[in-house]
Amino acid sequence: TLDEVRQRALANICFNLGITKLLQFRNLLAAVQNGTWNDAMSEETRKTPWAHQVGNRAERIIRMFETGTDM
Numbered sequence: 001t002l003d004e005v006r007q008r009a010l011a012n013i014c015f016n017l018g019i020t021k022l023l024q025f026r027n028l029l030a031a032v033q034n035g036t037w038n039d040a041m042s043e044e045t046r047k048t049p050w051a052h053q054v055g056n057r058a059e060r061i062i063r064m065f066e067t068g069t070d071m
Contacts, residue, residue, distance in 0.1 A: 001035075002032070003068055005064050005068050005069060005070060006032070006037070006064065006065055006068060008064070009061045009064040009065050010032065012057075012061055013025075013050070013061060016050070016054060017050060021050075025045070025048075027039075027042070027044065027045075028041075028045060032065075037065045037066050037068070038066055041062040041065045041066050045062065046058070046059075046062065
């Protein structure tokens with residue numbers, strides 16, 4: 001049920017982390033399932049090692065989830 005932009009965002013994270021580590025992002029996955037995008041990309045997600053490692057790319061992916069658009 002995800003729109004194309006959010007599908008790409010989730011695929012991008014999965015490609016970067018791998019499915020095993022992505023499945024550890026329980027809050028993100030619950031929010032994706034519920035359609036609560038801002039909750040999915042809370043400050044908690046922004047503070048993860050993943051976000052620090054990929055830098056600006058993480059922020060772009062977060063905005064894709066929050067807005068449903070490519071920015």
